[in-house]
Amino acid sequence: xxxxxNKFQQDNVIxxxxxxxxxxxxxxxxxxxxxxxxxxxxxxxxxxxxxHDMMRIGIIPRSSPRQADVMIVAGTVTMKMxxxxxxxxxxxxxxxxxxxxxxxxxxxxxxxxxxxxxLKGVDIVIPVDVYVPGCPPRPESLIEGLLKLQEQIxxxxxxxxxxx
Amino acid sequence: xxxxxxKLIIELVNKGLDGDMDSVNACDxxxxxxxxxxxxxxxxxxxxxxxxxxxxxxxxxKEPAVDNATNxxxxxxxxxxxxxxxxxxxxxxxxxxxxxxxxxLKPDKWLEIAKWLKSESSxxxxxxxxxMGIDVGNDMLESRYNLHSMEHDHYLEVRIKxxxxxxxxxxxxxxxxxxxxxxxxxxxxxxxxxxxxRDLRRILLPDDWEGWPLRKDYQEQETYHGIVVPKxxxxxx
Numbered sequence: 001x002x003x004x005x006n007k008f009q010q011d012n013v014i015x016x017x018x019x020x021x022x023x024x025x026x027x028x029x030x031x032x033x034x035x036x037x038x039x040x041x042x043x044x045x046x047x048x049x050x051x052h053d054m055m056r057i058g059i060i061p062r063s064s065p066r067q068a069d070v071m072i073v074a075g076t077v078t079m080k081m082x083x084x085x086x087x088x089x090x091x092x093x094x095x096x097x098x099x100x101x102x103x104x105x106x107x108x109x110x111x112x113x114x115x116x117x118x119l120k121g122v123d124i125v126i127p128v129d130v131y132v133p134g135c136p137p138r139p140e141s142l143i144e145g146l147l148k149l150q151e152q153i154x155x156x157x158x159x160x161x162x163x164x
Numbered sequence: 165x166x167x168x169x170x171k172l173i174i175e176l177v178n179k180g181l182d183g184d185m186d187s188v189n190a191c192d193x194x195x196x197x198x199x200x201x202x203x204x205x206x207x208x209x210x211x212x213x214x215x216x217x218x219x220x221x222x223x224x225x226k227e228p229a230v231d232n233a234t235n236x237x238x239x240x241x242x243x244x245x246x247x248x249x250x251x252x253x254x255x256x257x258x259x260x261x262x263x264x265x266x267x268x269l270k271p272d273k274w275l276e277i278a279k280w281l282k283s284e285s286s287x288x289x290x291x292x293x294x295x296m297g298i299d300v301g302n303d304m305l306e307s308r309y310n311l312h313s314m315e316h317d318h319y320l321e322v323r324i325k326x327x328x329x330x331x332x333x334x335x336x337x338x339x340x341x342x343x344x345x346x347x348x349x350x351x352x353x354x355x356x357x358x359x360x361x362r363d364l365r366r367i368l369l370p371d372d373w374e375g376w377p378l379r380k381d382y383q384e385q386e387t388y389h390g391i392v393v394p395k396x397x398x399x400x401x
Contacts, residue, residue, distance in 0.1 A: 079369075079388045079391065079393065080369065116384040116393060117369060117377070125391060
């Protein structure tokens with residue numbers, strides 16, 4: 001509420017597009033799906049813990065895909081896991097966003113050349129909105145990526161009919 | 165052997181208590197030195213009485229060196245003994261002998277040999293420390309077993325060579341329970357079939373994966389459930 005405190009005259013009336021209000025409220029609470037596939041998950045945990053505290057920007061870990069808006073793919077995605085990741089993505093409710101965290105999730109990372117068992121980037125199976133490079137990325141980088149995602153969500157116009 | 169060591173320790177303790185710590189420090193055997201020093205500390209504290217000097221006390225500092233020499237000789241001896249016992253019990257099963265405690269066996273009677281290795285009281289290999297597979301080239305695969313006996317503290321490495329075309333080895337999962345997952349992993353990576361294993365499935369890769377990745381002639385499959393397996397983002401490098 002910090003943005004709105006003491007900003008109004010007598011009547012708390014605001015004139016704004018409903019679209020914008022919706023995307024604004026959505027962008028300030030992108031709850032993410034709490035699961036990790038490899039070592040990047042450790043940095044994700046660090047980012048969610050007290051020192052970096054993702055909750056201060058409204059990002060809370062959820063343990064069920066049904067309650068999550070953002071999927072952070074933290075770590076190596078093997079072929080065996082790729083099918084599960086896709087299934088979990090499909091279980092999430094719309095609107096949904098994906099952050100590919102770390103080299104493995106963005107491009108296959110060190111398994112790029114010879115890793116027969118690793119998916120060469122999670123964008124092969126699910127659409128990715130933000131890529132966070134690093135091996136693994138520092139919590140600061142992850143939070144930067146999530147802030148970029150917030151900017152993206154702010155630009156969304158959920159009620160406007162899309163031109164095709 | 166241990167009696168001699170005890171004697172040596174007591175001798176060193178007496179020397180140390182008389183003010184001759186140099187001869188304690190000059191002792192080559194670490195364990196004897198440490199024990200002697202610990203005993204000296206205890207005597208000084210008063211928790212232990214000063215031991216009386218043993219009778220024979222002529223060439224004390226020389227003895228640990230002799231000990232070491234006989235010890236290393238003894239290890240070779242025990243391997244020699246194991247080998248002889250095995251060839252007596254199962255004639256013609258030893259394929260080839262390497263030094264350093266490595267034996268190549270033929271696969272046919274491996275299960276019986278394993279049972280015998282575990283039950284024979286003078287060998288008593290009660291722990292399978294590691295089992296692994298390797299593609300040694302020339303169309304041959306190898307399965308290796310590192311055995312250790314807790315009781316006798318001796319080691320043995322068993323290797324079994326088999327051709328790729330007929331990769332079958334009796335499973336020892338019923339002998340050493342730990343072999344269950346070891347053999348599953350070797351099966352997963354190299355496709356060695358362990359006959360008699362009660363749950364021989366892939367352990368790391370998905371069940372419907374094709375091929376054996378650690379074989380030297382492995383070709384990765386093109387797609388897996390519609391997902392392209394080899395790298396496909398051309399022009400990225």
